[in-house]
Amino acid sequence: MECAPRVNVEVASARAKKMVQDIEEKASQTQVFHGEIESKQTLCPQCGKPSGQGKFCNNCGAPLGMIKCERCGTKSPAGTRFCGECGNRLS
Numbered sequence: 001m002e003c004a005p006r007v008n009v010e011v012a013s014a015r016a017k018k019m020v021q022d023i024e025e026k027a028s029q030t031q032v033f034h035g036e037i038e039s040k041q042t043l044c045p046q047c048g049k050p051s052g053q054g055k056f057c058n059n060c061g062a063p064l065g066m067i068k069c070e071r072c073g074t075k076s077p078a079g080t081r082f083c084g085e086c087g088n089r090l091s
């Protein structure tokens with residue numbers, strides 16, 4: 001008589017574990033498609049490695065994002081010292 005309830009509990013917990021695994025698998029797959037591709041495209045101009053979402057590279061600390069030339073309006077990666085289009089100094 002002692003065996004029956006234990007078996008039931010084991011089966012139930014095994015099912016629950018499998019459900020959790022399936023849900024986690026699906027969740028991680030959707031996350032890969034939404035978040036990871038964008039962050040992979042954000043590569044650091046200094047070190048060429050994924051720089052993360054912040055204003056500075058997670059890997060080497062270089063400033064990230066685009067800065068606009070005040071003279072001609074051309075956008076250059078942050079950290080660029082001179083405009084590649086007109087030579088204006090970008091600080």
Ligand SMILES: [Zn+2]
Binds near residue numbers: 058
């Ligand atoms: Zn970097």
Ligand SMILES: [Zn+2]
Binds near residue numbers: 085
């Ligand atoms: Zn310029």
